Amino acid sequence: MNDQNSSSFTRRNLLSMIGATTSAAVLYQAMSSLGHAAESDFTDPIKLEGAPKGASVAVLGAGLAGMTAALELSKAGYKVTVLEYRERAGGRSWTLRGGDTYTELGGFTQTCNFDKGLYINPGPWRIPYHHRALLYYCGQLGVKLEAFVEHNVNAYLHHSNAFGGKPQRWRHIMSDYNGYVSELLAKATNADKLDEPVSKEDREILLESLRTWGALDKNYKYSAATASALRGSDKDPGGGPDGAPTPSTPISREDILHSRLWSYLNFPLTYEYGQTLFQPVGGMERIAEAFAAKVNHLITFNVKVTEIAQGNDGVTISYSNAKGDGPTQQLKADWCVCTIPLSVLSQIKANFSSSMQAAIEAVPYAPSTKVGLQFKRRFWEQDEAIYGGISFTDLPIGQISYPSTDYLSPGKGVLLGAYVFGVAGVEFTALAPEDRVKRALEHGSKLHPQMMKEFDNGIAVSWHRVPWTLGCFGMWKQDTRRDHYKNLCAIDGRVVLAGEHCSYVNAWQEGAILSSLSAIERLHKRAVGGN
Structure with missing residues (x-):
C-alpha cells in the first residue's frame, strides 16, 4: 500500500481488507465493534381463536409444517384431517435405527443393522440456537435436547492436493492462518499505513487485538x-x-495459503452454524414423535393424494392407498393447507391459479446423499481424540460428522460418513446403496485409514430417490424468488401452501414451522371474514 493509496483509506476500506484476508469471524468482530451487526427478533407462535362453527381444514402431509398446522388449527376449533403418504409422521424429520427398513425409488430396499441406541438422521440433524420457533415447540412438547458439536478444532481439514493429501488438524490451519494474517495486518498498521480516518487510538487497539488474536510476539511476528x-x-x-x-x-505461510484449507474456517463461525446448536436426545425423529403424540388421531396414514380440486365453497381431495392400487376416496373440507414438497406437488392434478402452478413448477430440489457408517469401535475418539464436530474435505463425501453423544462408550459407534451435494450428490444418487457406502468408505479412509478395518455396516439415503420428497429441499435462486415466491405463499382460492419451500429459512425445520404459522394465521383471518 503506497502513501497515495493510504490517504484515502477509510473504516470501510479497513473492514473490506479484514474481510478479504481473514475468516468471517474477524470481519464480524470488527463490524460489531463499529455497531453494524445485529440479530433479528423472533415472534412467538400465533394463538388462533374463534374458528367459524363447523369449519374444516384438510392438511396434506404430516411433516413438521403439517403437524404444526394441525395442532394449532385444532386448538382453535377447526375440524382437521391430515393425509399422510407414509406409515409415520415427520416427513424429512427422520431417524434410522437398527431394524428399520427403507425402500427407495428403483426398488432398492435397505435394512438398518445398527446396534441398539445407535442411529443416523438422513434429513435434518442439528438445530441452531436462533431457530426459536422449533425450540419453542420442543419445549412445549417435552422434547429433550442436547448440544450438537458443530466446531471441533481437533477435527480435520483435508484437500487432496495439499500436504501430500494428509489431513490437517483444524486448529493448526486456523491458528497459523490467523497468525500470519494478523502479522501482515500488524505490519501495515505499525508502519503507519492507515490514514487519519482510522485514528491513532483505533490503530493502537487494532494492534493490541491482532497480537492477541494471532498469538504474535512483542515484535508482531507469528512464530x-x-x-x-x-x-x-x-x-x-x-x-x-x-x-x-x-x-x-x-x-x-506459503503452504497455508496454497492449501486453500482456510476456505473452511468461517463455516462454524457463521450466524447459521454458530454454536450453540442442539439435537434431540435419541435422534431427530423425537420431535416428529412428540408432535404426533398430540395430533396422531387426526392423521390418516399410507394414503396418496391424486387430485386437489377447489371451488367457491370448499376443496375436494382425492386420494388412494399409498401403493396407488386401491379405490379412490375423497375428503371434502372448507380449506386446505398443503405441505407436500413441490417436487411431488407438481405431479399432482390440481386446479390452482396459473401463477400458483408456475411457482410450484419453478423450484427444483437439491440432490443430496447421507451415508451412515457403523464401526466396531469409536476409533475417532480412541485413536485421534475427536469428540463431536465435523471434518471437511474436497473429496465427494464433503464432510464426516462425529457423534455428539455417548462419548467414550465401549463398543460400536456410528459416523455420518458422507453428506453429499451438487454434482457429487447426483453421482452418489446414481449408485446402488451398497456402492454409496463403499464409496464413502474409500474416500473417508483418506482422512481415517482405520475405516476399512473397523467398518461393520452402513446405510445410505439419496434424497432424489426418496418417494415422498424426490429431493432434499427446495433450491431457490434470486430470480425465482423474485418472480414466484409471493405467488407460492399466497392463499390460492381455498388452498394455502406451507413447508420449508415457503420460507426464507428453507432447508431447515424452522422454515417449515414458520411457514406453517404464517399460512394458518392468514387462512384463519380469511375464514373468519377478513382479507
Whole structure:
C-alpha cells in the first residue's frame, strides 16, 4: 500500500481488507465493534381463536409444517384431517435405527443393522440456537435436547492436493492462518499505513487485538515462540522429568495459503452454524414423535393424494392407498393447507391459479446423499481424540460428522460418513446403496485409514430417490424468488401452501414451522371474514 493509496483509506476500506484476508469471524468482530451487526427478533407462535362453527381444514402431509398446522388449527376449533403418504409422521424429520427398513425409488430396499441406541438422521440433524420457533415447540412438547458439536478444532481439514493429501488438524490451519494474517495486518498498521480516518487510538487497539488474536510476539511476528498458545504443542505437557512440552511448529505461510484449507474456517463461525446448536436426545425423529403424540388421531396414514380440486365453497381431495392400487376416496373440507414438497406437488392434478402452478413448477430440489457408517469401535475418539464436530474435505463425501453423544462408550459407534451435494450428490444418487457406502468408505479412509478395518455396516439415503420428497429441499435462486415466491405463499382460492419451500429459512425445520404459522394465521383471518 503506497502513501497515495493510504490517504484515502477509510473504516470501510479497513473492514473490506479484514474481510478479504481473514475468516468471517474477524470481519464480524470488527463490524460489531463499529455497531453494524445485529440479530433479528423472533415472534412467538400465533394463538388462533374463534374458528367459524363447523369449519374444516384438510392438511396434506404430516411433516413438521403439517403437524404444526394441525395442532394449532385444532386448538382453535377447526375440524382437521391430515393425509399422510407414509406409515409415520415427520416427513424429512427422520431417524434410522437398527431394524428399520427403507425402500427407495428403483426398488432398492435397505435394512438398518445398527446396534441398539445407535442411529443416523438422513434429513435434518442439528438445530441452531436462533431457530426459536422449533425450540419453542420442543419445549412445549417435552422434547429433550442436547448440544450438537458443530466446531471441533481437533477435527480435520483435508484437500487432496495439499500436504501430500494428509489431513490437517483444524486448529493448526486456523491458528497459523490467523497468525500470519494478523502479522501482515500488524505490519501495515505499525508502519503507519492507515490514514487519519482510522485514528491513532483505533490503530493502537487494532494492534493490541491482532497480537492477541494471532498469538504474535512483542515484535508482531507469528512464530513457534507464541504459536503453541493457540495450535497446541508438538509434544503435550506431561509428568516426571521428561514432562516439558515441545513448542509447536507452525506450517509455513506459503503452504497455508496454497492449501486453500482456510476456505473452511468461517463455516462454524457463521450466524447459521454458530454454536450453540442442539439435537434431540435419541435422534431427530423425537420431535416428529412428540408432535404426533398430540395430533396422531387426526392423521390418516399410507394414503396418496391424486387430485386437489377447489371451488367457491370448499376443496375436494382425492386420494388412494399409498401403493396407488386401491379405490379412490375423497375428503371434502372448507380449506386446505398443503405441505407436500413441490417436487411431488407438481405431479399432482390440481386446479390452482396459473401463477400458483408456475411457482410450484419453478423450484427444483437439491440432490443430496447421507451415508451412515457403523464401526466396531469409536476409533475417532480412541485413536485421534475427536469428540463431536465435523471434518471437511474436497473429496465427494464433503464432510464426516462425529457423534455428539455417548462419548467414550465401549463398543460400536456410528459416523455420518458422507453428506453429499451438487454434482457429487447426483453421482452418489446414481449408485446402488451398497456402492454409496463403499464409496464413502474409500474416500473417508483418506482422512481415517482405520475405516476399512473397523467398518461393520452402513446405510445410505439419496434424497432424489426418496418417494415422498424426490429431493432434499427446495433450491431457490434470486430470480425465482423474485418472480414466484409471493405467488407460492399466497392463499390460492381455498388452498394455502406451507413447508420449508415457503420460507426464507428453507432447508431447515424452522422454515417449515414458520411457514406453517404464517399460512394458518392468514387462512384463519380469511375464514373468519377478513382479507
